Amino acid sequence: MGVEHDHELGVIHAEEMVLNVGPQHPSTHGVLRLKVQTDGEIITKIDPYIGYLHRCFEKHCENVTYEQCIPYIDRCDYIASMNNDFGYAVTVEQLMGIEIPEKVEYIRVIVAELNRIASHLLAIGTIGLDVGAFTPFLYCFRDRERILDLFEMLCGARLLYNYIWVGGVSHDFPVGWVEKTYEFIDYFEPKIHEYNELLTYNKIFIERTADVGILPVDVAISYGVTGPNLRGSGLRWDLRRDDLYSIYDQFEFDIPVGTGAMGSVGDCWDRYYVRVREMEESAKIVRQALDQMPREGDVHATIPRKIRPPKGQIYKRTESPRGDLGFYIISDGSPIPFRIKLRSPAFTAVSCINEIARGWMLSDVMVILGSLDIVLGEIDR
Amino acid sequence: MEFNKIIESINTDFKEGLLPIGEEAPTDHIQVSPEDWGELAGFLRENDSLKFDSLMCLTGIDEGTEEENLGVIYSLHSMIHRHKLEVRITVPKSRPVVPSVEQIWRIADWFEREIYDMFGITFEGHRDLRRILLPEDWEGYPLRKDYIFPESWHGIEVPKMKEGWE
């Protein structure tokens, strides 16, 4: 934008402007750089640049033992770290052929679902923040604090737990934890009505998110998008039901999908609303698990003294709050993994942003990015 | 669909005798050469009874410092038929070239860029193959087993001693 004068006034060229969103920006949910080409306010191309948070997780895992990998895995998707550990533990257990006791299964489901609620609360709060509604963000964080307090009581950490180990969990429930969790679920279920009143059915919010950033189902499958993003496009696909792992077949819960209630199927409102409904369903699962869980049992019973899987390879995926989290583990018979690959759901979500955000305005890019719910720790590893 | 039926289908409808059958043959994955892969990928996606429309994961491996091969592993899945397939391709370190499938499964665009970044395997036919996680001017392919960590980058030294860390 210099001070050069163009002396040729014959033809006026309208050039496309290249803007940089990030890497430091209040709205990009982490360090993500989007190189946006715009024609006025309309986007013509978006090129995401990632790698600002790359911490060489896969290389580290090739130098430490299987147990020592778990803190690294926590730090990949730092918002839902229970689900990360869950996926890893389930994969290694299948590779080694370990059967774990029922109590441990229930504990894992309870903490994973509580973490799913916490993660969705953050997603909902930040999409409100992107649109300009500051208050729902603080309400969501207030409720998230209560979940983090529960986790702190359980294992001492608020965000990165190192709790679910291969073959079991690290601690049993302390005295009084189950009662506190019941209290939380009783408190939380009516709160969803509060979020609905304030944000979900607010006319301005609907205008900002309905019909914006539509993701068709075939594009979603080709881009590998899964989780609430795929369910928002209308396909009822959930790994807890369709690719069963752990004891999810013992619980009754619905799988919400986007129906285009406020606009078209697969728009930002649908993805957002799927998350709101999923919180309700997770609360139901936690309640059922607490009711059904056996109170006696040793959580350390089947933790192997030394984790030394037999030579082999396995790929297993589990449902994290962002989609299907896959682990491809190659073992060569030693206690140190040969190769661990983490297939992250948010990686696929960011890759399709060029496809869905083209033709929309700059303000919509933030809303679309918010509705995809990405976390850079997982994308960059 | 069962694994043997998938093998049968590929052997009959795509290319006769492409995959080995019998006692020696692997029971959970198929091994394909890079030359066949380009067309086989299209076939796996389009064929009605197979319909692998989802590439779940793309993993690169380095078979070891003594070995001379790199590998790529495709984990495929069909949303319609609910069956899975694992395809392994091995390429020599001297010429690591694999045909690109980014036009077939769009997620392969970024997955292949990541493998190029980490292993140095070039994907032929990829429209925009550049590094994705590391800076554009990085030298070396980190996830290879014989990777040597650099001493410094753009003037920033990599500290070797851990003094002062306790």
Next chain:
Amino acid sequence: MVDFFLEKFSQISWLTGLPDGILFVLAVILIAIPIFLFLAVNALVVVYAERKISAFMQDRLGPMGQGAGLHAGKWGLLQTVADTVKLISKEDIIPAAVDKKLFISAPFIFFIGSFITFVALPFNQTIVAANFNIGIFYIVAVSSVGVIGIILAGYGSNNKWSLYGAMRSAAQIISYEIPVALSLLTVVMLVGSLQMQEIIKAQDGVIWGFLPHWFVFKNPFTFIAFFILFISGVAEVNRTPFDIPEAESELVAGFHTEYSGLRWAFFFLAEYANVFIVAGVASVVFLGGWQSPIPGFLEGSGWGLVWFLGKAIFLIFTMIWFRWTFPRLRTDQLMVMCWKYFIPIAFINIMGVGLWDLFVS
């Protein structure tokens, strides 16, 4: 007010010797200083109120301080004072690549726009800085001066994001001037004069025996016009739900991204002055200004001041409430709302007011 001061000067012996021009300038300065002080105090108080009210709405406490010490006073009352001291003592950073003349003059132009609008607001029966006989027209005209300041800030910052903010803001403010002017026109039609004090005096008396004769109650069309005026006023001052130009989550801070320290404090001051002006104009024109809500009682000169400030404060509270409840509209939705909804409604209002007055009252 200038006449008032000039009269007082003629009674002081050692001032009468000075030429008329200097006396005039002296009178103007004596008026300008209290206005500036009022604006500064207004900014302090409204900012504190906004932080506290937003905090209570969001289930938290806001600025707090317990008792003695160098804290922010009890209940954080000294917080804004501390902020002001900090802003004044900050380093004056001018980025190297900006256009210096534009960059430096922009905050002042923006502030001047608010300041000169302020002089026409009547606080009570006698206190009004300049009682123009084209009061309303003057307000509508000079409130647009601020847009120039915004555009200069955005362009002069040499920053694509600031430019975006400035362009959006200019489009928004210019568009929303029209519903504001049309709604004010309905009242001018009923009163027959553009002078602010006349408009307030015309709201004397009662309707239906107990409601004060304010224009908001007089006529269903002026009732609608009040809401159009208020909402367009919120859009004029770039407050949520219309705060696209300073949308934090998109443009970092819009047109004032590159400003810091005292320059930024001027933008801030002017923004809150604008908030007061919108509230003030809406309460003067539709809510009776310094007229008492209980007709016949509490109508002294001091009470007039209380009523005017009370009504303005109520409207400011409503604006704060809006900001923390609603998400923001996208630029094109904002424009659609103005041009496709507000302006036609405003035109219908004018017709309606005229017809109602003709046939019904």
